[in-house]
Amino acid sequence: MLQAGDWAYSETLKEHFMNPKNILQGEDTDAFDGVGMEGNLQCGDQMMVVIKVDKEKEVITDCQWKTYGCASAIASTSILSEMVKGRTLDQAFHISPKEVAEALGGLPDHKIHCSVLGDKALRAAINNYYTRNGQEDKVKQEQVKVICQCMSITDHDIEDAVLEGARTYFELQERTKLGTVCGQCKDEAEVLLEKFKHIHFGV
Amino acid sequence: MKVYFDNNATTPLHPDVKKEMIAAMEMFGNPSSMHSYGREARANVENARRQVADFIGATEKEIVFVGSGSEANNTVLSLFVCGSSQCIPGSKMRSSIITTKIEHPCVLETSECLAHRGVRVKYLDVDQYGKIDLDQLAGMLGDDVGLVSIMMANNEIGTLQDIETIAEMVHASGALMHTDAVQAVGKVPVDVRSLGVDFLTISAHKIYGPKGIGALFVKKGVPYCPLIRGGHQELGRRAGTENTLGILGLAKAVEMRALEMPGEEDRLLELKNILRNGIENSIDDIHFNGHPTDSLASTLNVSFSGVEGEAILLYLDLEGIAVSTGSACASGSLDPSHVLLATGVDAELAHGSIRFSMGRQTTRQEVDYVLNVLPKIIERIRNMSTAYIKGGLHAASR
Ligand SMILES: Cc1ncc(COP(=O)(O)O)c(C=O)c1O
Ligand code: FES
Numbered sequence: 001m002l003q004a005g006d007w008a009y010s011e012t013l014k015e016h017f018m019n020p021k022n023i024l025q026g027e028d029t030d031a032f033d034g035v036g037m038e039g040n041l042q043c044g045d046q047m048m049v050v051i052k053v054d055k056e057k058e059v060i061t062d063c064q065w066k067t068y069g070c071a072s073a074i075a076s077t078s079i080l081s082e083m084v085k086g087r088t089l090d091q092a093f094h095i096s097p098k099e100v101a102e103a104l105g106g107l108p109d110h111k112i113h114c115s116v117l118g119d120k121a122l123r124a125a126i127n128n129y130y131t132r133n134g135q136e137d138k139v140k141q142e143q144v145k146v147i148c149q150c151m152s153i154t155d156h157d158i159e160d161a162v163l164e165g166a167r168t169y170f171e172l173q174e175r176t177k178l179g180t181v182c183g184q185c186k187d188e189a190e191v192l193l194e195k196f197k198h199i200h201f202g203v
Numbered sequence: 204m205k206v207y208f209d210n211n212a213t214t215p216l217h218p219d220v221k222k223e224m225i226a227a228m229e230m231f232g233n234p235s236s237m238h239s240y241g242r243e244a245r246a247n248v249e250n251a252r253r254q255v256a257d258f259i260g261a262t263e264k265e266i267v268f269v270g271s272g273s274e275a276n277n278t279v280l281s282l283f284v285c286g287s288s289q290c291i292p293g294s295k296m297r298s299s300i301i302t303t304k305i306e307h308p309c310v311l312e313t314s315e316c317l318a319h320r321g322v323r324v325k326y327l328d329v330d331q332y333g334k335i336d337l338d339q340l341a342g343m344l345g346d347d348v349g350l351v352s353i354m355m356a357n358n359e360i361g362t363l364q365d366i367e368t369i370a371e372m373v374h375a376s377g378a379l380m381h382t383d384a385v386q387a388v389g390k391v392p393v394d395v396r397s398l399g400v401d402f403l404t405i406s407a408h409k410i411y412g413p414k415g416i417g418a419l420f421v422k423k424g425v426p427y428c429p430l431i432r433g434g435h436q437e438l439g440r441r442a443g444t445e446n447t448l449g450i451l452g453l454a455k456a457v458e459m460r461a462l463e464m465p466g467e468e469d470r471l472l473e474l475k476n477i478l479r480n481g482i483e484n485s486i487d488d489i490h491f492n493g494h495p496t497d498s499l500a501s502t503l504n505v506s507f508s509g510v511e512g513e514a515i516l517l518y519l520d521l522e523g524i525a526v527s528t529g530s531a532c533a534s535g536s537l538d539p540s541h542v543l544l545a546t547g548v549d550a551e552l553a554h555g556s557i558r559f560s561m562g563r564q565t566t567r568q569e570v571d572y573v574l575n576v577l578p579k580i581i582e583r584i585r586n587m588s589t590a591y592i593k594g595g596l597h598a599a600s601r
Contacts, residue, residue: 041590042550066592074514
């Protein structure tokens with residue numbers, strides 16, 4: 001018989017969960033150049049990322065965080081805070097949830113949504129830095145596009161549904177109710193479904 | 204130290220049950236065979252049936268062995284989609300069922316499925332302690348209702364319902380009464396006659412018996428229709444060659460429960476109070492879930508604000524302590540415990556809930572160990588939690 005010991009998670013993830021790196025101590029964020037927060041307590045995860053920036057080189061020199069969430073959420077913010085140090089703001093802005101998941105040695109499918117908030121909070125922190133430093137022109141909005149007009153489902157909703165396990169158009173419909181009225185959004189939704197499956201799961 | 208505080212999920216085999224089952228492995232005959240091998244198996248299965256029947260005050264013929272608690276519950280609920288008036292006289296007229304919002308998923312999902320097949324399902328609310336409202340039940344009952352299914356003890360919060368009173372009301376309205384007693388049998392006294400139920404569900408693995416075996420009490424004369432067809436076993440009520448090993452294990456488990464139950468409830472209640480007071484005195488911002496008195500002595504459910512349950516569970520696991528959580532993350536769904544939400548607990552608190560379920564082997568030392576470890580873990584998680592950032596930023600981004 002097999003012994004216990006194997007978690008649903010990789011060793012790297014377990015290590016970051018047991019010994020999280022760069023936790024922001026206390027509540028004071030004044031010493032930081034950018035602050036970003038995403039998620040909410042009702043949904044079960046919320047992350048805050050704070051960064052210090054070398055203003056000349058636009059390089060992140062320090063990154064700390066707080067997270068309310070499960071083991072994947074804690075570990076993914078921890079590893080993200082290590083990954084971004086030394087990267088330029090532009091590089092850091094483009095870190096994807098997939099990169100974070102890979103660095104953690106992979107995540108079970110149903111856990112991916114727990115780790116997407118970290119990079120969102122990081123992007124919010126970077127935008128916050130730009131705003132504070134009079135560089136509003138550099139603030140990049142996360143583009144939201146309504147795909148299903150009838151049910152007002154956006155591309156982000158489709159991405160979330162994929163992260164939560166939808167793999168077929170039918171599953172996407174079940175989760176989001178997209179395409180259940182006039183049906184004209186089907187083609188565009190299917191293209192996005194394939195795109196997000198590819199981005200997040202390489203399939 | 205290893206501490207198993209997850210006895211509502213499942214229990215370790217009782218050593219005497221294990222012995223009985225090891226001995227039973229030699230007995231391979233098919234109880235339906237007429238030769239000596241078969242007769243040996245038959246004798247043992249029927250003896251087991253008598254033991255289980257005795258334990259809950261039923262007669263032997265009223266006990267149907269099934270493959271799990273889930274199967275028993277599925278069987279009862281599925282009686283009500285059978286359109287044939289031969290199976291269930293009058294069921295055409297009575298095409299609604301009533302259940303509660305806090306049932307085990309094997310009842311809730313079966314009910315949802317029935318709803319797709321034309322059955323009208325009415326769900327009872329519960330109050331902040333997990334109790335149903337008898338007035339609401341009275342309002343729902345009527346000549347359209349064929350079956351009422353209400354669990355006796357809730358697996359997550361331990362709340363006990365007053366099945367006796369409920370069954371009386373249900374019968375007065377002409378409907379049948381089922382109770383899922385998986386978490387009650389072997390923990391509190393259960394007697395089918397004084398409860399007055401028509402169907403009652405038992406599962407062996409919650410009472411130190413094996414997994415994959417259960418029993419359904421079906422009151423004599425009550426309409427019945429098998430879920431699994433194709434054999435004469437169990438008097439045609441459940442096809443499939445009997446799980447002799449499991450059946451003997453279940454019987455031994457109830458035999459041991461009958462011996463060990465006296466005094467156990469008081470002992471566990473005392474431990475639960477120590478655990479409860481210890482948590483209350485050492486950790487701020489908590490909320491106890493479930494009924495303060497009408498509750499299983501073994502079950503304590505508590506929410507810690509600002510921390511997510513899966514993180515607590517896994518940090519406790521690293522210290523050797525096994526518990527459950529109502530957090531969404533641990534279950535793989537996105538919604539936290541439907542039971543806690545039904546009691547009106549805020550979603551954040553539901554995400555941060557931990558269930559401690561003790562058992563026959565639980566000791567004072569184990570409770571003390573948990574009380575020693577838990578406050579440090581909660582403090583550690585709160586220290587990294589966004590929920591504990593006070594002031595504007597927090598408020599603004601909520
Ligand atoms: C209240 C309740 N009903 C039913 C079940 C299902 O029993 P089984 O695991 O035997 O299918 C359980 C246990 O998981 C339970 O706690
Ligand atoms: S646009 Fe999606 S259903 Fe009409």
